Amino acid sequence: MDITLANFQLKAIADLTESMEKPNREIVLKSCTGSGKTIILTHFMDEYFKSNAKTVFVWLTPGKGNLEEQSKEKMDKYIHGSNTKLLCDIMTSGFEENDACFINWEKLTKKGNTALKDSERTNFLEHIQKAFDNGLSFKIIVDESHQNDTIKADDIIELFNPDKIIRCSATPKSYKDAILIEIPEADVIAEGLIKKLLIINENFEQNISVDDQITYLIDKAIAKQQELHSAFLNLKDRTVDINPLIIVQLPNKSDALLENVENYFESKGITYENNQLAVWLSDKKQNLEDIEEPDAQPVAVIIKQAVATGWDCPRAHILVKLRDNMSETFEIQTIGRIRRMPEAKHYESDLLDCCYLYTLDEKFTESVKLSLGKDALDACKIFLKQEHRNFEIVSEYKTDVPFPRDAKLAMKVISKYFESKYHTSKDLAKNKTVLGANKYSFDEDIVDYTKSGSVATLNKEEISDLNDIAIHEELSTTKHGREYHHCAAEIGMKANLEYSSMNAILRRLFLDNVKCEHKIVALPTRALYSFVINNKHKLIDDVRDAMSAENAQITLAFNNITEKPISFPLEMLFTYDGSAKSQAEMTKNVYKGYLSSAEKRSLPEKLFEKYCESSGKISWFYKNGDKGNEYFSIVYEDNFGKQKSFYPDYIVGTTEGKTWIIETKGGFTKSGDSEDIDKYTAKKFGVLKKYLGKYGLQGGIVRQDKQSGELCICTETYSDDIKSDSWVLLSDIM
Structure with a gap:
């Protein structure tokens, strides 16, 4: 199966390859669930084999869930002609050059495990010795490394005398002198592999007093599941039916709670008998066959801790977490179960591109917010004010032609x-x-x-x-x-x-x-x-x-651009930080109930919104989305001739009746150094200026001058020097 690797995956492979040439023994790959860690590592091993003879990779996986078989199957699928082995294959034919061996830890470490009897253990050690005698060297990959940091596990690793150990986890522990390769979550989101945001307790009442957490939370989850399912059915050009899944996570010792959850689902017509309810506990398993398939029948699955590692079910969209006190590490892993996108792409829909957590467990909520930061937010629905419903602006859209890396x-x-x-x-x-x-x-x-x-x-x-x-x-x-x-x-x-x-x-x-x-x-x-x-x-x-x-940039026959007038969306999912000290409403925003604690917002965006709210020259402002046909975009081409969409940050109306389009960027330090991390700002300025000229509008790039604390705007020619005449005070012109 040919697969096009995402840019961040190619970079991770390059970083891994480079780190193999450094003296450090330990390499830590930190990558969130859904980033394609197995794809990255299998391609990395394949590339490494091409230029390094006499190498064997040993990939160690945690005990539960047959992860070693899943990982081997993925390498067989992605890498044609790869030499993959399981423990049983090694026991038969030993280790050979360019082998990628997938071994379950517990088959080597667990006491009383019959996978390796004493005689077989001796035989296994002999295979390792024979590999050494044949001049082979071992490299170790430790999958889900946070689960296997024990003396027994360390002893197993040392049997292979590896000069390199690659440890992989979404929540790795720190190792002395290790090279850390971290895949930024933002890159994984940008490629569409995982959901943009985790929405916590959407539209919860401010002061909740509930007699029964099960009734309250599961009602919310079922309503959201039905809303999502309907939206998936209404998708244009859909190639597969997707039935979003609710995961209900119980505390570990909770038999009575399990019965209550089952009974409540039954009262809603979701039962084991009609295949709509599934359960995955150590002593009870039902309706799990093909549950990962996009259109599988179960709408809900009940789990405890055991399922958190390695389970890959991209249709999982909603997590109901009933009260308990688990470790932070495990909590992040659990959230990972609902973060994958069902088809590894965003649908340009706020509803479908987010995942949802419902819980009354404040400690859990705090822990998730701490670990996910601005990727986990409170949310509510807000509506467009009447006076802004007739506003229109021409938006440009790229042609829907998939563009391969050419x-x-x-x-x-x-x-x-x-x-x-x-x-x-x-x-x-x-x-x-x-x-x-x-x-x-x-x-x-x-x-x-x-x-x-x-x-x-x-x-x-x-x-x-x-x-x-x-x-x-x-x-x-x-x-x-x-x-x-x-x-x-x-x-x-x-x-x-x-x-x-x-x-x-x-x-x-x-x-x-x-x-x-x-x-x-x-x-x-x-x-x-x-x-x-x-x-x-x-x-x-x-x-x-x-x-x-x-x-x-090479000039090619420019692809068609679709132009159409759009209005502001009538309603939006408003995400905010409920723990922020200020929750003041910004009255100049085009939406009713838009708060000063709005997130995700960069510092330049926050400063600009404050400016709009306080300026006597501005009558209203709109925060544009960053993806999707419902938002305002301008089309341009990159150096590969690929069309890209640029979504300027704000549309602003002045008291003089003029419309401005504003893009905000990082500021200038007190000494005048640029803090803008976007390499394409100059290009975007050119694109914006061309658009403004075409439609007779005003606009520019806004950045903060930290020496004066003032916001400045560039409208004519772009410069990365705040001292140049290109920059003027924003307050002087709007």
Whole structure:
């Protein structure tokens, strides 16, 4: 099965590959549930095998749920021709080069476990010894590592004498001198793999006094399940029916509670007999077969702690958590069960792109908010004020054509970048001279550099004054072939291109016997190997810069843009921080009940909203969404020719009757340094200015000058220098 890796997954693979070359033994991969950790690790192992002989990966999984079999199946599915083994296969044929072995911890550690009798244990140790004798080295992957931090587990790891241990978890413990590779949750959300927000206790009354938590919470959950189910059925172009699932989590010692929950569901027509209710407890299991399927019959499943690890059911949308006192680590894992998107994409619907928690357990709520931060919020529905219901603005939408990562277009972009930076041309011989003058090496040997001489003190200046000595090694295609592939993979990963695409690009641009109108230099195969190996770091820099450079954008036949006038949504799911000190209503917002504690909001957004509320020149403001057809967007193209949607932050009405479109960005420090982390601000400014000119509107970029504390706006030409004339005080013009 071919799978297109997300950008954050490619970056994680590149980071893992890089960390294998560092001296640290421990590597920690922190990735939230739903980020495709198994996909990342299986592709990483596959890439690592390509350039590292005599390696065996041992993947250790927790005991419950046959996770080792699930993980092996995924690698077989994603990586064609991979050598995967379970413990039974190892006991039969031992360890071999490039094996990926999936082993359940408990089969090795649990007392009285019959999986390995004493004689078999001896046999297992002999297989490890035989692997050592054959020159194999072991690398360990510890899945769900927070569950297996015990002396027994440590003893098992040490049997393999690994020089690298990769520990993976959504909630990892800290390890001394470990390299931490953390996948930002925001990146996983941006790719559509997990839900945008966890909504806690939506539309709960302010002061709840309930006799029966079961009745109150399950009623809320069933109503939400029906609302979600109806929305899924009404989706346009749906390819699969999705029946959203409620998870009811009971405290561990709660037999009476279990019976009450079952009875209440039965009173609502949700029973074991009609297959709408499922249960997954250690001593009671019912209606679990194919429960993970998108359209499975059960609308609710009752669980305790055991199901939290590794269970993958993307249709799970709602969690009802009945009171108990569990550890924080486990709580985060439980929330992970409802965070995956059913089809690994957002539906551009606030309702469907969020997950829902209902609980009266304040301690649990606090813990979840602490661990998820602004990804876990209170929510209520708010409505558009009457006077803003006739407002319209023209919104642009991109064509609904899925855009693959295009190696041909990437090749054009890289070629154009070399042309711009190094002035390359159609004269390939001249190009070689030009690149050589810019410190590209065309040595046919593999060249390593070291220093020679003596220093009195270990300071930078003395060391840099030493003689550089080049060590030449004759290229061997068998020996250096792996290194070439390793370099090609690394160059590609740094630019979010898969190995196969990057290899094809390098061959077309630099190899003599491959036809290509964008060719830069023509080298024989052996020379290409040494060129890529010797220039790896320069190629990484140039290819990465080519992907983001403004002037490398290739003009293609522009895809059609759909333009249509839209109004503000009549109602919205308003998310806010219920624990914030100020809960004042912002009366100038177009929605009734819009509070100053609105979240998610960046600091620039909060400052701008305060400004709008207090300014005598502004009569109303609207906070735009960041995704979805119901929100205002402007279309532009990136360097790959891919259409992208830009959602400006605010639409503002002034007392003079003018409409402004505002994008807010990070400010400038007191010394004038930029705190804007968006590399595309200049590009977005250009897109916004073009749109404003087309429709005769006002607008610009707003940032804070921390030296004066004032908000400033840029409306004519964009500058990243607050001292330039491009920036004027916001209060002077709106």
